[in-house]
Amino acid sequence: xxxxxxxxxxxxxxxxxxxxxxxxxxxxxxxxxxxxxxxxxxxxxxxxxxxxxxxxxxxxxxxxxxxxxxxxxxxxxxxxxxxxxxxxxxxxxxxxxxxxxxxxxxxxxxxxxxxxxxxxxxxxxxxxxxxxxxxxxxxxxxxxxxxxxxxxxxxxxxxxxxxxxxxxxxxxxxxxxxxxxxxxxxxxxxxxxxxxxxxxxxxxxxxxxxxxxxxxxxxxxxxxxxxxxxxxxxxxxxxxxxxxxxxxxxxxxxxxxxxxxxxxxxxxxxxxxxxxxxxxxxxxxxxxxxxxxxxxxxxxxxxxxx
Amino acid sequence: xxxxxxxxxxxxxxxxxxxxxxxxxxxxxxxxxxxxxxxxxxxxxxxxxxxxxxxxxxxxxxxxxxxxxxxxxxxxxxxxxxxxxxxxxxxxxxxxxxxxxxxxxxxxxxxxxxxxxxxxxxxxxxxxxxxxxxxxxxxxxxxxxxxxxxxxxxxxxxxxxxxxxxxxxxxxxxxxxxxxxxxxxxxxxxxxxxxxxxxxxxxxxxxxxxxxxxxxxxxxxxxxxxxxxxxxxxxxxxxxxxxxxxxxxxxxxxxxxxxxxxxxxxxxxxxxxxxxxxxxxxxxxxxxxxxxxxxxxxxxxxxxxxxxxxxxxxxxxxxxxxxxx
Numbered sequence: 001x002x003x004x005x006x007x008x009x010x011x012x013x014x015x016x017x018x019x020x021x022x023x024x025x026x027x028x029x030x031x032x033x034x035x036x037x038x039x040x041x042x043x044x045x046x047x048x049x050x051x052x053x054x055x056x057x058x059x060x061x062x063x064x065x066x067x068x069x070x071x072x073x074x075x076x077x078x079x080x081x082x083x084x085x086x087x088x089x090x091x092x093x094x095x096x097x098x099x100x101x102x103x104x105x106x107x108x109x110x111x112x113x114x115x116x117x118x119x120x121x122x123x124x125x126x127x128x129x130x131x132x133x134x135x136x137x138x139x140x141x142x143x144x145x146x147x148x149x150x151x152x153x154x155x156x157x158x159x160x161x162x163x164x165x166x167x168x169x170x171x172x173x174x175x176x177x178x179x180x181x182x183x184x185x186x187x188x189x190x191x192x193x194x195x196x197x198x199x200x201x202x203x204x205x206x207x208x209x210x211x212x213x214x215x216x217x218x219x220x221x222x223x224x225x226x227x228x229x230x231x232x233x234x235x236x237x238x239x240x241x242x243x244x245x246x247x248x249x250x251x252x253x254x255x256x257x258x259x260x261x262x263x264x265x266x267x268x269x270x271x272x273x274x275x276x277x278x279x280x281x282x283x284x285x286x287x288x289x290x291x292x293x294x295x296x297x298x299x300x301x302x303x304x305x306x
Numbered sequence: 307x308x309x310x311x312x313x314x315x316x317x318x319x320x321x322x323x324x325x326x327x328x329x330x331x332x333x334x335x336x337x338x339x340x341x342x343x344x345x346x347x348x349x350x351x352x353x354x355x356x357x358x359x360x361x362x363x364x365x366x367x368x369x370x371x372x373x374x375x376x377x378x379x380x381x382x383x384x385x386x387x388x389x390x391x392x393x394x395x396x397x398x399x400x401x402x403x404x405x406x407x408x409x410x411x412x413x414x415x416x417x418x419x420x421x422x423x424x425x426x427x428x429x430x431x432x433x434x435x436x437x438x439x440x441x442x443x444x445x446x447x448x449x450x451x452x453x454x455x456x457x458x459x460x461x462x463x464x465x466x467x468x469x470x471x472x473x474x475x476x477x478x479x480x481x482x483x484x485x486x487x488x489x490x491x492x493x494x495x496x497x498x499x500x501x502x503x504x505x506x507x508x509x510x511x512x513x514x515x516x517x518x519x520x521x522x523x524x525x526x527x528x529x530x531x532x533x534x535x536x537x538x539x540x541x542x543x544x545x546x547x548x549x550x551x552x553x554x555x556x557x558x559x560x561x562x563x564x565x566x567x568x569x570x571x572x573x574x575x576x577x578x579x580x581x582x583x584x585x586x587x588x589x590x591x592x593x594x595x596x597x598x599x600x601x602x603x604x605x606x607x608x609x610x611x612x613x614x615x616x617x618x619x620x621x622x623x624x625x626x627x628x629x630x631x
Binding site: 030138139141142143144145146147150151152153154155156157228232233235236239240241242254257258263264267270273274277278281282285286 | 331334335338339448451454455457458460569570574588591595597600604607608611612615
């Protein structure tokens with residue numbers, strides 16, 4: 001009985017927090033625009049499974065229209081036209097949405113996982129561990145990720161998409177870990193951590209049960225910003241010709257336009273991928289700023305005062 | 307005096323970080339699949355030439371000796387010859403560095419100043435139409451995909467309108483003309499620089515604008531602003547002379563924090579506009595398997611990043627008298 005009430009209270013607590021957060025989020029115009037745009041992109045990613053099923057010539061990578069062997073403008077058969085070898089641009093664009101989400105979300109998830117873990121360890125353990133980890137973070141933070149991946153791909157040959165995601169994650173954690181570390185440092189001084197320690201909780205239990213729930217919202221805030229940077233890095237890499245040759249990403253499409261010399265001739269091909277990359281980063285960015293307001297009461301008050 | 311000690315401490319830190327980068331790069335070159343010798347020795351060399359280079363780089367020695375050779379060669383500026391150009395890598399790098407620094411520093415300084423100025427205006431009109439449009443504009447330009455923006459700029463301003471050259475840094479007819487003076491030559495470079503500069507500017511100024519705007523709004527709540535108002539100073543004086551200089555400090559910090567981002571952007575811009583800088587050289591050498599050039603360009607970019615970080619930190623300490631290290 002007692003346990004049951006406790007559970008209800010806990011659930012109410014979470015529901016309440018989410019509803020309160022949604023209320024604030026709802027007032028933010030930027031957040032709403034961002035969310036709507038992201039839902040549209042998600043729809044695009046889902047739709048990417050349709051064209052290849054209609055006809056094999058709509059396959060984004062291998063499907064070539066048998067009647068077309070050069071780039072053509074929009075038509076009924078190909079709504080956005082075709083690329084230099086007769087592949088359908090619309091289905092490439094849809095497939096690109098899928099890749100962008102996949103790259104962005106998985107790289108962001110890995111990097112905030114790493115950043116949160118390292119930040120909590122540095123903040124909680126302190127001393128030499130803290131110094132070492134934070135110096136490492138400083139060092140990685142100043143490295144331009146794109147150029148690091150370039151050097152790695154020159155040494156290790158063509159990288160596949162998951163290796164690229166992994167490298168991006170390995171280089172994008174320091175920002176998160178700094179924030180989580182300072183949050184952990186201030187949490188460590190709070191009485192409830194002291195109480196847990198006196199009650200005999202192990203270090204691991206304190207970290208997972210008491211510190212982690214308090215830093216996770218911050219980590220998730222950083223996740224949206226990491227998504228944008230991962231998408232941009234992958235796109236730039238593909239644009240320069242170092243992407244995974246087996247995937248059709250928006251950066252890859254731009255690389256094809258650029259390298260085949262169609263940029264002055266085929267605006268129907270040059271415009272869509274660039275607009276998509278820019279809009280998806282913009283919408284994740286707007287979402288991040290709106291979530292910032294939800295999680296940071298200081299910003300909220302400023303908004304209310306204005 | 308304090309500042310000098312701080313600078314010395316930071317220099318030592320930079321030296322350590324750079325040493326670590328140097329070591330990691332050495333290990334990566336040995337860990338990578340394939341033969342390390344073939345990575346440093348030009349396939350077009352005669353066996354005798356190759357032998358000389360191998361012994362100069364110490365590639366026939368045990369691994370730890372190779373590492374010592376590598377360090378020594380680095381400090382003596384011996385990076386071998388570029389496979390593609392056939393010239394010593396140092397010559398090429400020394401040739402490209404000024405071009406990168408010119409484009410990079412001009413774009414950062416320009417976008418920081420304009421960002422601060424516009425951010426100030428946006429905060430004056432907080433909540434109004436000007437503010438809303440500026441915020442939206444800043445967000446939109448800041449998140450545009452840079453290489454695509456560069457292509458669009460070329461398409462519109464160089465190809466359609468023909469106002470600017472499509473690529474490159476100089477036109478040969480100006481530079482080979484013995485009668486062209488320094489003014490004509492500089493104007494020629496400026497003409498070529500306009501589009502890459504505009505691209506980098508558009509990408510960067512937005513984030514500075516947003517930071518300046520919110521920092522300005524924070525600063526206007528401070529007590530010393532109230533004091534200034536109580537003294538009867540005009541709003542304009544308060545904003546321009548009391549609030550703005552303090553509010554601009556976070557912009558300096560953010561210039562430092564976004565340096566890595568700017569360097570990535572610089573390399574992309576140089577590549578699309580074929581601006582003969584270090585970033586383009588790195589991209590080019592990586593796609594042509596020109597390992598000696600790739601290695602040296604990467605190390606040089608690492609130095610540029612570290613030194614610019616130091617410059618930004620020192621500038622911050624100099625601008626904010628409250629900070630004493």
